[in-house]
Amino acid sequence: MEGFISTPPHSPQIEALETRILLVDDHPPNLLALEAILEPLGQRLVKATSGREALRYLLTEDFAVILLDVQMPDLDGFETAHLIRQRKRTRYTPIIFLTAHSREETDQVHGYEHGAADYVVKPFNPDVLRWKVEVFVMLNLQQQQLQRQEAALWMLEREVLARRSEHRFRTLVDAxxxxxxxxxxxxxxxxxxxxxxxxxxxxxxxxxxxxxxxxxxxxxxxxxxxxxxxxxxxxxxxxxxxxxxxxxxxxxxxxxxxxxxxxxxxxxxxxxxxxxxxxIDDSQRAIESLRATSEAKDVFLTMAAHELRTPLQAARGFVHLARLKSGTGMSPGVDRALQGLARSVDRMAKLVENLLDVGRLQRGDMELQTRLVDLHALLLEVAEHIQPLAEHSRRIEILAPEGLVLAGDPERLDQVFTNLLSNALRYSPEGGTIVVNAREEAGQIHITVKDHGLGIPPDKLRHIFECFGRAHGTAYGGLGLGLTIVRGIVERHGGRIWAESNGRSGEGSIFHVVLPREPRLPA
Missing domain, CATH: 3.30.450.20 (PAS domain)
Known part of the structure; x- marks a missing residue:
């Protein structure tokens, strides 16, 4: 404390700094007397005539010290000090109590209990009071000076770190x-x-x-x-x-x-x-090479499919003609051979059509012949067409209300559900019911095809709609184009398709198809 008192109040080091002193007394003459005593300190003096007015000043300003009269009406000094100590911002602001009445030691103890830094009884020596206040003023000015120095050091440190960071950044960027x-x-x-x-x-x-x-x-x-x-x-x-x-x-x-x-x-x-x-030159050239290879492959497949159509149609015609010419006199062995040949030609023709459809979808020129389609009737027709191919242990159950109508291409929608039901039969070697459920949902029609077959491994679910993607390899035949075509047709109708399966045999898969009732074709 002696060191602070001996410091000149206006040293060059802190000359630009200023603090505030709050004077609180309900008698204006007392405030004038305090102002005269403390004016030589060269700090701003703020006067308040009540505890409530003092609290209002403390809401917006900070003070080096508060001189607070004990005896005041409405809100006395002790109550005012208690409220000052409740706020975090003013909890440690020094308070000097001033009183002309409370001279007992118990009153002084009561003042210190309310957070007083000092307790001065009137009449007091003006010089002693000024020295006491000066101590708190100097402490506050020194604290401000330390804060300034700390901020300056922090800014200097930041500048040094920034220069180092910039140098490190440029070295890194150059590398x-x-x-x-x-x-x-x-x-x-x-x-x-x-x-x-x-x-x-x-x-x-x-x-x-x-x-x-x-x-x-x-x-x-x-x-x-x-x-x-x-x-x-x-x-x-x-x-x-x-x-x-x-x-x-x-x-x-x-x-x-x-x-x-x-x-x-x-x-x-x-x-x-x-x-x-x-x-990106290497990756760009690789992409261009892949694109050229893919385009060449698509052109080859399309041309091959077109070239195969004519001999397949001729083969189909010859088989039909042979069976027609032979009539009832055909031996059982020849009849079975011709039936097998017809099935092989039909299967080859379907593969060719799939290749052509994939080409149309990739080029974006698959056209739809849209008209109103009775979905209930369409699903029954597809099931009746496929059902004879199924063994007696398997059957297809259609759960679709009559009169469920949407706008779409009936031939392409027939192709979608024929493919889904054929897959459900193919991948259900142990039999079980295949359930087709159709219902209307908020202006759309939601169709599900559920089987109890092999299921789809979870890691293959996102690949089954890709070209040549097959969940179970080549064991069940096919080129892996059917679901690609199904997705393309559904999306051309403005709908979407996805599959769900846990991959466990016997629990099968569920394919979801959502189609708008009104035509909403993609651009």
Whole structure:
């Protein structure tokens, strides 16, 4: 304490600092006397004539010390001090009680119990009171000075850390296998990494010059890149664009994925841009090769399917003609052979049609002949057509209300449910009932096909609708195109299809088909 008292109240170190002293007394003459005593301290004096007024000041301001009269009407000094100590912000603000009546030791103890830093009885020595107040003023000023120094040290530390972080960041960015530019909001380039300079064969100054940068772009890609960057500047949003850049040592152009991302401050105001370019040339060429291979495969399959149609139709005609010419005189062995031949031709014809349908779906030219379809009648017809193929231990149960009508292509919808029911029979080797349930739900029709067969392994569920995707390999035949075609037809009708199964044999699968009642064809 002696050290603080001896410190000059207006030392150069804290000359710019100021604190406040709160004077609380219900008698204005007493406030004037206190003001005269404390004015030499050079601090702002705030006067309050009641405890409630003092509490209002404490809501908005901080004080080095409070001089509080004990005897006041309405809210006395002890009650006011109790309320001051209840608030976190003023819990430790020093309070000096002033009184002309309470001289007993018990009263002083009562004051200290209410948080008093000191208890002064009137009349008092003005110099002694000023010295006591000065101690708390100096403590407050020293605390402010320490806070300032702490803030300054923190800012200095942050600046040092920021410089170190920037150096570390630039070292890291220079080592990255991608190109990086930093720009101001107006597009002026402030930084570019070494990887870009080495690739483009540019000096550091050239690496920040837009004319030099654009000279590295492929002429066919430059306008597209400019348009993307202009749009990003206009909207202040990130963008991506692919372009080719010339490599300096051999003049070869390679594909890059360019990204432009905005930088913002804590108020979300734009402060700059970061542009990166990632080499995607190898993956781009691989994708182009795969695309070309896929297109060649699709063309081959389509051409092969078309070429197979004619001989298959001729074979079907010859089989029919042979059975017709032979009449009732055909031997049982020949009849069975012709029936087997007919089934093989029909199976081959179906495979050919599947290939053609897949080609139509991939090209997007599968046309639908839409009209009103009685779903109840359609499902019964499909079940009657397939039922003879099933063994007596299996049967198909249709649960669909009569008069359930939707708009769609009846032939294509027949193809959907024929495929689903055929699969249900094929993958139910142990028999069991196959239940087809159809119901209306909020303007849509929800059809489920449930069997009790092998089920679908959970890891295969998301692949069964892909081309050549089969849940159980080649053991059950087929090319794996049926569900691909089913999904394409359903989606062409504006619907969706999915499957559920736990993969346990005997618990089977459930296929869900949801179709709109009104036509809602995709664009």
């Amino acid at each position: 990255l296998p991608l190109f990086v530019w930093a720009m101001l909001p107006d597009g002026a380039i402030t930084y570019t990494n070494r990887c870009w300079l080495d690739y483009a064969g540019l000096e550091p100054a050239q690496g920040r010059d837009w004319e030099a940068i654009e000279s590295v772009f492929h002429p066919e890609d430059l306008s597209r890149a400019r348009a993307a960057w202009a749009e990003a500047h206009r909207t202040e949003r990130g963008t991506e664009v692919e372009y080719r850049l010339r490599r300096s040592h051999d003049g070869a152009y390679r594909w890059f994925q360019g990204r432009m991302l905005p930088e913002r401050d804590e108020r979300s105001a734009l402060t700059g841009w970061v542009i990166t370019a990632t080499d």
